[in-house]
Amino acid sequence: MFCQVVDAKLKLGIATVIIAAVIISSLFYDTLSKVSSNGSNNKNNDTIISSKVIRIGYFPNLNHAQAVIGVGSGDFQKELSKDGIKIETFVFNAGPSAIEALFANQIDIAYVGPNPAINGYIASNGQDLKIIAGAASGGAVFVVRNDAGINSPKDLANKKFASPQLGNTQDVALRKYLLNNGYKTVENGGNVTVVPVANSDILTLMLKKEIDGAWVPEPWGAKLEKEGNERKEIRIFLDERSLWPGGKFVTASIIAKTDYLKNNPDVIKKLLTAHVNETTWINDHKEEAIKSFNTELKKLTGKTIAEDELRDAFSRLVFTYDPIRQSLFKLADNAYDLGFLAKGKKPDISEIYDLGVLNNVLNEKGLDRIA
Numbered sequence: 001m002f003c004q005v006v007d008a009k010l011k012l013g014i015a016t017v018i019i020a021a022v023i024i025s026s027l028f029y030d031t032l033s034k035v036s037s038n039g040s041n042n043k044n045n046d047t048i049i050s051s052k053v054i055r056i057g058y059f060p061n062l063n064h065a066q067a068v069i070g071v072g073s074g075d076f077q078k079e080l081s082k083d084g085i086k087i088e089t090f091v092f093n094a095g096p097s098a099i100e101a102l103f104a105n106q107i108d109i110a111y112v113g114p115n116p117a118i119n120g121y122i123a124s125n126g127q128d129l130k131i132i133a134g135a136a137s138g139g140a141v142f143v144v145r146n147d148a149g150i151n152s153p154k155d156l157a158n159k160k161f162a163s164p165q166l167g168n169t170q171d172v173a174l175r176k177y178l179l180n181n182g183y184k185t186v187e188n189g190g191n192v193t194v195v196p197v198a199n200s201d202i203l204t205l206m207l208k209k210e211i212d213g214a215w216v217p218e219p220w221g222a223k224l225e226k227e228g229n230e231r232k233e234i235r236i237f238l239d240e241r242s243l244w245p246g247g248k249f250v251t252a253s254i255i256a257k258t259d260y261l262k263n264n265p266d267v268i269k270k271l272l273t274a275h276v277n278e279t280t281w282i283n284d285h286k287e288e289a290i291k292s293f294n295t296e297l298k299k300l301t302g303k304t305i306a307e308d309e310l311r312d313a314f315s316r317l318v319f320t321y322d323p324i325r326q327s328l329f330k331l332a333d334n335a336y337d338l339g340f341l342a343k344g345k346k347p348d349i350s351e352i353y354d355l356g357v358l359n360n361v362l363n364e365k366g367l368d369r370i371a
Contacts, residue, residue, distance in 0.1 A: 054080070054260075054267050055088045057098045057110035060300040062219050062313055063136035063252040064111040065293050070278040072296030079274040085267055091300055095119075095168075103128055108260040109271065111135055114250050114331050115169045122347045128258055130354040133272055135252035135279075137324055139317035140170055141221035142177070142238035143228070144213035145206055150237060153181040162197035162205065162214040167340045169251065169331070171196070173240060174215035176334040203227060206234055213237065217251065219305050219313035226309055239316060248318070249327040256354075265357055272361045275321060282319045290314060321362075322370060325353060 056076075058067035070076040071089050080087055090107055092098045095116030101107045103124065109132070112120075120129050144150045148159065156178065163171035174194060175185065184190025197205060199220045205211045206228065216224065221236060228234020241247035254275065261268055282289040290311060294304040305313075332349055335341040359369045 052084065052264065052267050053086045053088060054109065054264070054271055055090065055107040056271075057090045057092055057101060057107040057112075059092055059094075059098075059111065060297055061217075061252075062293070062305075062310070063113075063139055063217070063317060065282060065289065065319060066135060066275055066278040067111050068296045068300070069282065069289065069292045070274060072299060073292060075278055075281075076271070076274045079277065080267075080270045083266070083270055085270055099123075099129075102255065102257055105257070107257075108264075109254055109256045109268075111252055112255055113169050113252055114328050115167070115172065115335065117253055117255050117352070118328070118332050118335070118341070118349060120255070121349055121352045122342065126349075126351060129255045130258055130261055131253045131323055131328075131352055132256045132261065132268065132354055133254040133275060133321050133358045134250060134323035135254055135275075135319070135321070137248045137250060137318040137320050137322075137327075138241050139218040139221075139251050139313065140173060140215065140240040141218070141225075141236045141316065142174070142213060142215045142240070143206075143221060143224045143234055144237040145209065146228075146233055146235055147209075148212040150213065156181065156183055156192060158191050159212040160193040160195065160210075162195055162202055162211045164196065164199050164216065166196045167335070170215045170217055172331065172335050172338060172340060173243075175338050177215075177238075177243070179338070203234075215240075218317050219309050221316065222309040222312035223305075225312065226306070241316065244327060248324050250324040250331070251317075253323055253328075261354060261357075268357045269361060272321070272358050276358075276361055276365065276367075279319050279321050286311075286314055321358065323353060323355065328352075 058064045060068060077087050095112050098110040098112050099116050099120040102110055117131055149155055161174060163174050165171060178192055183192045186193050199216055202214045202216060203224055224234050225236050256268060290307055298304050332341060336346050341347065355370050362369050
């Protein structure tokens, strides 16, 4: 896990992606995986008498590790059941699906990337969602083929690169990087091509020399580096952390439906307590967290990730409850500059955060508040 001129083809492409996302998300919701707190993954659920429910959406992604591990191991339910709160969980595969479910009152909170959070906030005129905590920072790299002749930003002309999806977080990062280094994409009269490619297909296209590089989230960066290096064909050209102050930039946050946050601050507080606890545990027990993540990932998807690849991915990713707000505002600016966010006046997202409950949790734990 959005210049000034965008031609008709790109506008049509963006519109098609948005319409498709809405259609797919409504269909996808009917088949998404729902795991209630009565499931086998949670502990002592038969004795819970619940007066309140919180419905949590998340992805089987590395930068959602707190939810993947915390829900699967029963840690979240253990914390919330102290107050008789029941958890229902929903596993999504894409940000638009989670946002649509939130707006349809099918979930109450979700772990999502920055761009879906920004888009959802703007689409609802700032009314229907708030970011209530951070989840992950970093974890994105620009990989290139060794034989593509790319040794510096001066070598990017006439190249073809991939990103996971038009207008997604990595796509915006790639296009902004090109723009900052003096390049325009072909649809804007330039000489660099950027195409959307599923992460799982990028390695094949690079080995076939159909693309010269790709901007990808972890653990795909670690996977491409390992398998590409085995063939001596692929390397990491740029770690995105090098482009941000202190190497910190948001790649996952927790959003809440505004009405639910207003009406259930006690439930949100228990959820964020569990989230902070899980974040601390992961950061203090990296090797155990890697094994636990793989265990829970297999339950959700039937697959695991090689532990050495996970270890490399973890090294470029930080799990956090800090939302790293300034990086989100910069990401929104980048998306706007590229024509992905809105037309005309730049949207105001200054009120997208509500960190009051998080700061209450941090106060009680003796941790630094988010300024």
